[in-house]
Amino acid sequence: MNSRTDLPFALAARNDAIEPFHVMEIVKAAAALQAQGEDVIHMSIGEPDFTAPPAVQAALVAAVQAGQTAYTPALGITPLREAIAAHYAAHGVSVDPARIVITAGASGAMLLALAALVGPGDEVLLPDPTYPCNRHFVSAFGATPVLQPCGPEQAFQLTAADVAARWTPKTRGVMIASPANPTGTSIDPTELAKIHAEVRRRGGFLLVDEIYAGLVYDHEPRSALSLGDDLIVINSFSKYFCMTGWRLGWMVVPPGMVAAVEKLGQNLYICPSALAQHAALACFLPESIAIYEQRRQAFRERRDWLVPALSGLRLSVPVMPDGAFYVYADCSRFAADSEAFAYRVLNDAKVCIVPGRDFGFADPGRYVRLSYATALPRIQEAVARMAKVLG
Incomplete structure (x- = not known):
């Protein structure tokens, strides 16, 4: 059965099999805070902070x-x-x-x-x-x-x-x-x-x-x-x-x-x-590949700083990420639901992270995803803010 709409015709049934991208809701909430003048650090979307060489x-x-x-x-x-x-x-x-x-x-x-x-x-x-x-x-x-x-x-x-x-x-x-x-x-x-x-x-x-x-x-x-x-x-x-x-x-x-x-x-x-x-x-x-390899090293440096820092916050990282620019961290020490935890971090620390809800059905309330596709000083500031909120 198709979801009801205000259209005078029915949408294809495939629409009901595709869920919304829930991460965009917390990103919209972050944008609303920014519109109020808040400095929000984004560790949410998986987009490099570098551009084409x-x-x-x-x-x-x-x-x-x-x-x-x-x-x-x-x-x-x-x-x-x-x-x-x-x-x-x-x-x-x-x-x-x-x-x-x-x-x-x-x-x-x-x-x-x-x-x-x-x-x-x-x-x-x-x-x-x-x-x-x-x-x-x-x-x-x-x-x-x-x-x-x-x-x-x-x-x-x-x-x-x-x-x-x-x-x-x-x-x-x-x-x-x-x-x-x-x-x-x-x-x-x-x-x-x-x-x-x-x-x-x-x-x-x-x-x-x-x-x-x-x-x-x-x-x-x-x-x-x-x-x-x-x-x-x-x-x-x-x-x-x-x-x-x-x-x-x-x-x-x-x-x-x-x-x-x-x-x-x-x-x-x-x-x-x-x-x-x-x-x-x-x-x-060759000159472009050299730049890309420098950036790969920069991502590695961010990972190597962030993972121990999260452990210091008692946000457990059960598996060391070896690639991409994400950390999947266990937040169950602080909240029974990762979505509530992510909104707490957003509202109180002004840091935008992603709850596990989008990524499947196997214990998504336990995990949050943090992207380190942003500059290291901003990552360090984000962790400092979270430390104040999480005690």
């Missing part, structure tokens, strides 16, 4: 001046697909550029992949907690997301044993993220190989969200693509490359899937932004 900005201007604004192929411009393949090769993974599809952000990649893979009656297995839009992408195509609780004892990540136990005749595949939002944890490579084997044995698909793969701190970047050419891997220019609003991403698909994805892209949005594609070529210049 100078070479990328210059490449965008050059593309505009050269009139590179026409439609591109639905799969993306060849030089960018080749540059991404070379980027993988620099990290020891060989990928045929013909398997690389440029998309309108990682979200566009998710939509294309799931449009090609699932439909009504299908099920897709995901970890709980997980980024909420991932399960909503599944719902948007009439399939059912099945969330498997994954606690801190398994780094909040699926295991091969989970896949084997939860697979049913309706299961079409598995979606995972490494590193993950909201936890910042990665799947151990050995465990990922076991998951891949379990999925392959059952004739399903394995889709790996790697949009934070460039932002890892305790090991070098790695990709699930090293396991074979039958996986779907999604990445983005938003996080490591600091280009969130440019709406540009990519995915690597099995050779036999390229034609289906191309057809869907042609019909659904024609092509990704031409200007963003031409500018993104400069992301892979």
Whole structure:
């Protein structure tokens, strides 16, 4: 039954399967405080405080001046697909550029992949907690997301044993993220190989969200693509490359899937932004990579300061995040519900953090997510404010 609206016609039933993004409510509350003149420190939204490096900005201007604004192929411009393949090769993974599809952000990649893979009656297995839009992408195509609780004892990540136990005749595949939002944890490579084997044995698909793969701190970047050419891997220019609003991403698909994805892209949005594609070529210049690596070190320094500081506040961090820019902290010492705790921190300390409600159903009231995608002095000020409130 569709939710009631003031429209003279009914909305599609799929709307009822997709929940609101609850984090935006606390962000709106923070904005209201700011409108009253309060200094709110945002540790909520997952958006780098850095922007595109100078070479990328210059490449965008050059593309505009050269009139590179026409439609591109639905799969993306060849030089960018080749540059991404070379980027993988620099990290020891060989990928045929013909398997690389440029998309309108990682979200566009998710939509294309799931449009090609699932439909009504299908099920897709995901970890709980997980980024909420991932399960909503599944719902948007009439399939059912099945969330498997994954606690801190398994780094909040699926295991091969989970896949084997939860697979049913309706299961079409598995979606995972490494590193993950909201936890910042990665799947151990050995465990990922076991998951891949379990999925392959059952004739399903394995889709790996790697949009934070460039932002890892305790090991070098790695990709699930090293396991074979039958996986779907999604990445983005938003996080490591600091280009969130440019709406540009990519995915690597099995050779036999390229034609289906191309057809869907042609019909659904024609092509990704031409200007963003031409500018993104400069992301892979040595001077740009050097800047990105400096920023990766800056994120690591923030993590290494923040996690012990949270422990000092008695906000337990059950698993050390090894990537992304999130800490998933246990606030149960202070409140029975993380949403109430987050609003207390916002109203009393003027620090905006995110309750666990958006990320699943496995004990979300226990956890809050803090983003360290903001400058270290602001993070330090946020912790000082929280210390006063929490005693």
